Amino acid sequence: MERKRVLVTGGAGYVGSVLVPELLSKGFEVTVLDNLSYNNGRCILQNFYSNHFQFVKGDIRDRVLVDKLVGQADHIIHLAAIVGYPACRKDERLAQEVNVIGTENIARAVQPHQTIQFASTGSVYGAIGETCTEETVANPLTIYGKNKLDAENILKEHCTPIIYRFATAFGLAGRLRMDLMINDFVYQAIHTKHLIVYEKHFRRTFIHVRDIARVFVHGLEKYEEMKGQTYNVGHETMNYTKEDIVNKIRARVPFYLHFAEFAKDQDQRDYEVNYQKIRATGFETKISMDTGLRELMDALEIVTIPNPYSNI
Ligand SMILES: NC(=O)c1ccc[n+]([C@@H]2O[C@H](COP(=O)([O-])OP(=O)(O)OC[C@H]3O[C@@H](n4cnc5c(N)ncnc54)[C@H](O)[C@@H]3O)[C@@H](O)[C@H]2O)c1
Numbered sequence: 001m002e003r004k005r006v007l008v009t010g011g012a013g014y015v016g017s018v019l020v021p022e023l024l025s026k027g028f029e030v031t032v033l034d035n036l037s038y039n040n041g042r043c044i045l046q047n048f049y050s051n052h053f054q055f056v057k058g059d060i061r062d063r064v065l066v067d068k069l070v071g072q073a074d075h076i077i078h079l080a081a082i083v084g085y086p087a088c089r090k091d092e093r094l095a096q097e098v099n100v101i102g103t104e105n106i107a108r109a110v111q112p113h114q115t116i117q118f119a120s121t122g123s124v125y126g127a128i129g130e131t132c133t134e135e136t137v138a139n140p141l142t143i144y145g146k147n148k149l150d151a152e153n154i155l156k157e158h159c160t161p162i163i164y165r166f167a168t169a170f171g172l173a174g175r176l177r178m179d180l181m182i183n184d185f186v187y188q189a190i191h192t193k194h195l196i197v198y199e200k201h202f203r204r205t206f207i208h209v210r211d212i213a214r215v216f217v218h219g220l221e222k223y224e225e226m227k228g229q230t231y232n233v234g235h236e237t238m239n240y241t242k243e244d245i246v247n248k249i250r251a252r253v254p255f256y257l258h259f260a261e262f263a264k265d266q267d268q269r270d271y272e273v274n275y276q277k278i279r280a281t282g283f284e285t286k287i288s289m290d291t292g293l294r295e296l297m298d299a300l301e302i303v304t305i306p307n308p309y310s311n312i
Pocket residue numbers: 009010011012013014015016033034035036037038039058059060061078079080081082083084098102119120121122165166167168169170175177180311
């Protein structure tokens with residue numbers, strides 16, 4: 001049977017480094033388009049064993065290249081972005097160009113016979129009092145959240161995407177993002193042996209990076225049912241306060257812990273999220289906080305990360 005071709009933009013990133021091997025193992029022909037902005041490509045080495053893997057070093061702002069690569073694909077998974085508000089704040093113009101104009105290039109190139117899935121974020125909601133569903137009015141507070149909401153709208157204007165608003169990711173991946181809250185807490189607890197935490201009562205919602213990868217595969221299988229829809233992706237059992245998380249880490253490793261209001265989360269994420277809609281499509285996250293933390297702690301005991309915060 002002829003293999004279906006998947007284009008993964010940003011496939012050398014944190015999510016991509018887990019997703020691409022998964023797609024190859026499922027029998028897809030995979031092309032990654034990535035400008036390798038944060039790494040030298042080490043995390044994609046594992047894919048070259050397969051002659052169904054192709055890597056294109058390039059930029060989603062390059063419309064000619066995007067048209068060509070999208071034109072060759074059956075399915076598009078759009079991950080490439082400047083991710084998180086600290087990275088976007090570093091260079092707002094670049095963030096706008098990549099996150100919004102780059103997405104528009106993809107959106108314009110997609111044809112009706114192709115599928116398109118987009119990685120958005122819970123940061124589009126902003127500060128929410130009640131439990132958040134997909135019907136909750138988006139009110140992003142940061143340039144990152146605003147960019148991602150603009151990108152969602154552009155995609156909806158041009159095609160019928162599946163849009164995922166992910167919880168905050170954590171967990172091990174080939175490219176390990178250390179700016180993510182849990183990854184950062186674990187790294188500091190183990191390597192600097194102290195942690196200062198602000199807004200300890202803030203309720204956050206998390207998802208393991210392997211579950212993020214799984215939902216894209218689910219979307220490929222269920223595209224007809226899910227297309228044109230937006231889904232929160234995570235699980236109610238993964239809603240925790242920041243204090244809950246540090247207590248779980250402290251149960252495994254001793255470190256100096258201090259709570260102090262020395263900073264603020266710019267997205268003001270203090271909410272619980274409802275995940276009924278994605279569950280109704282047959283998708284359930286699998287990796288619990290305890291499992292994800294155990295893996296992370298076992299690995300970070302051994303591995304040191306050079307320049308852990310280089311992307312922000
Ligand atoms: N990790 C999370 O917590 C999380 C949560 C919600 C949503 N998301 C979304 O998932 C997607 C992937 O996030 P990630 O955690 O893997 O981030 P990441 O920063 O690790 O990966 C992004 C990738 O995009 C590439 N890239 C950046 N600009 C590019 C450009 N102009 N052209 C081509 N490639 C470019 C980078 O080199 C990088 O490999 C993003 O769209 C992000 O907004 C992530």
